[in-house]
Amino acid sequence: MKLYDMELSGNCYKVRLLCAMLGLDYERIPISLKDGEAETEEFLQLNPRAQIPVLEDDGLVIWDSIAILSYLCRKQDSNLLPTAAEPLARVMQWLAVSENEILYGLARARAINKFGRPFHRNSTRVVAIDALKLIDGHLQDREWLATDQLSIADIACYPYVALAHEGDIDISRYPAIQAWIGRIRQQPGYIDMPGMDNTPLI
Numbered sequence: 001m002k003l004y005d006m007e008l009s010g011n012c013y014k015v016r017l018l019c020a021m022l023g024l025d026y027e028r029i030p031i032s033l034k035d036g037e038a039e040t041e042e043f044l045q046l047n048p049r050a051q052i053p054v055l056e057d058d059g060l061v062i063w064d065s066i067a068i069l070s071y072l073c074r075k076q077d078s079n080l081l082p083t084a085a086e087p088l089a090r091v092m093q094w095l096a097v098s099e100n101e102i103l104y105g106l107a108r109a110r111a112i113n114k115f116g117r118p119f120h121r122n123s124t125r126v127v128a129i130d131a132l133k134l135i136d137g138h139l140q141d142r143e144w145l146a147t148d149q150l151s152i153a154d155i156a157c158y159p160y161v162a163l164a165h166e167g168d169i170d171i172s173r174y175p176a177i178q179a180w181i182g183r184i185r186q187q188p189g190y191i192d193m194p195g196m197d198n199t200p201l202i
């Protein structure tokens with residue numbers, strides 16, 4: 001398998017983290033967004049959205065981190081993506097949060113600071129805080145987001161929460177989130193990405 005990837009991308013890291021947890025080997029193809037490498041004719045053949053991550057598996061091309069996480073889980077028959085109706089729906093709920101509140105809040109707050117992206121700081125911050133309150137409230141009496149065990153819902157929501165400080169968003173007033181981050185980091189196969197050694201934890 002080939003992963004079109006960027007070290008500092010939280011979305012790419014979701015795939016790297018799942019592969020590490022599942023013990024999957026793959027080749028990393030680095031893509032530089034700032035050099036326009038996702039906008040070349042060749043790359044647009046892989047992903048017309050001009051985004052990473054993209055996975056290539058024996059001629060099959062899959063773009064979008066959620067699609068890649070789902071593909072790999074089903075291919076490996078992993079219970080990180082359950083198949084029964086209710087737990088599957090619970091995972092989908094939190095994948096939706098990862099692509100909405102977390103993307104428009106936490107990920108964009110970070111992208112302003114880290115990549116100079118032209119998003120609106122204050123409105124981004126409001127959504128980021130909403131995301132943290134939602135997740136912290138949900139985790140008050142739960143260990144994991146979707147079910148009673150780790151799933152790709154946790155893997156998809158985790159990176160931009162754990163990198164919130166890079167967008168000047170403080171997670172230290174959300175102890176349930178901090179405890180959840182600690183649990184994820186104890187999972188077999190867990191790997192970090194740059195910036196995660198500075199996540200404020202209890």
Ligand SMILES: N[C@@H](CCC(=O)N[C@@H](CS)C(=O)NCC(=O)O)C(=O)O
Nearest residue numbers: 009010011033051052053064065066
């Ligand atoms: N929903 C997509 C979002 C992917 C995405 O936005 N990737 C960023 C890097 S983290 C990207 O490629 N952005 C293109 C750009 O900034 O030009 C996913 O989860 O894969």
